[in-house]
Amino acid sequence: MDSGRAGGLPLVFLAAYAVLLTPWLVTGAEKVSARTDFESTKLKSIDAALHAISARLQVVESQSEQSAIRASQAIVDLARLMEQSLSSKLDEQEQRLQSSIQQEIYQVQRQLHKLESQLSSYPRSCKDILEGASYPPPSGLYDIIPEGGASPTDVIKVHCDMERSGGGWTRIAYINPSQQGQCPGNMRYQNHRTNLCTRQANSSGSCNGASFQSPIGEYSEVMGFVTGYRDHSTNAFFARLPLETFYVDGVSITQGTPMEHIWTYAVSDTGATPLYSCPCSRVPGRQSPAFVGSHYYCTDYGRAWQRWTFSDDHHLWSNTARSVVGGSCTDSTLPMPWFHRQLTGNTTAPVQVRICADSGTSDENVGIDEAAIFVR
Ligand SMILES: [Ca+2]
Secondary structure, X not given: OHHHHHHHHHHHHHHHHHHHHHHXXXXXXXXXXXXXXXXXXXXXXXXXXXXXXXXXXXXXXXXXXXXXXXXXXXXXXXXXXXXXXXXXXXXXXXXXXXXXXXXHHHHHHHHHHHHHHHHHHOOOOHHHHXXXXXXXXXXXXXXXXXXXXXXXXXXXXXXXXXXXXXXXEXXXXXXXXXXXXXXXXXXXXEEEOEEEEEOOOOOEEXXXXXXXXXXXXXXXXXXXXXXXXXXXXXXXXXXXXXXXXXXXXXXXXXXXOXXXXXXXXXXXXOOOOOEOOOOOOOOOEOOOOOOOOOOEEEEOOOOHHHOOOOOOOOXXXXXXXXXXXXXXXXOOOOOOOEEEEEEEEEXXXXXXXXXXXXXXXXXXXXXXXXXXXXXX
């Protein structure tokens, strides 16, 4: 279009000039018509030439206009072609982009599927590991994804007992003050010949303990053990108090709120004092509360001359204790100190381990030197 304009303007100028000049020249010719024929003829020939130029200019200008129109049309066509070409290129790019996005989505979906597959096959408990094993796995540390875990980065290590009561037990609590140098919850860490977790100093009856959350979510069975020592004049189930309070001189294991009793470890006096002994002692003490029933161990202390200290030669609830154990009063299916309970239903509630006594710590106290709680 630029070339059309460049050529078009001089042509228009020349045509205008010719149109303006011609009448003046014609008028001039008439004025001098009286002059010689020669002059007249010459003027006529000039006039004709000018007419011819004017006509030619008109033709050229017309052609130029047509050229300009054609050029203009060509430019329009070119623009359209360019537009189409650009549009086509954009379409191609868009298609490539869409294809690339689809590939990305496919890859992400594959990763997600892989992750879901890994997660669904990843053990959630020691029971999963036991059931998924092609040979009996040994007890020890295993990786599981705990309840609420959403990715393999949530993996935790848990101790599994693969032997007792069918195996597949996930440990949720381990108390070992000698090894750990501390005690869980609000138990008191006490170094008294051996390291113990005990009640905090108190002038009256009390319980101190800790709650342990299950990492496997729902469970319906609890297994474990407690061993320890006693101090001063413990007297087993003498107190006759509700489950939520210090109903025993010993260790209470419960779950949930309101508490469901799981197992009790009681310790008596010498085993020869009525009311102060274990329910099945030679001289029977008070019977266990109804909420405890036969789900307990009770150890008679036995030797009066050791009654005023935490004694490290009289290990409570361990199978080596010299004193009388619950005897026929217990329903344990495992050898002491281990217990095993089937709960009334499934639960996700924490298991509570409490050290209790119904008198002040200057009168009586109980210490745990080791304990473990498993769920399944
Ligand atoms: Ca007591």
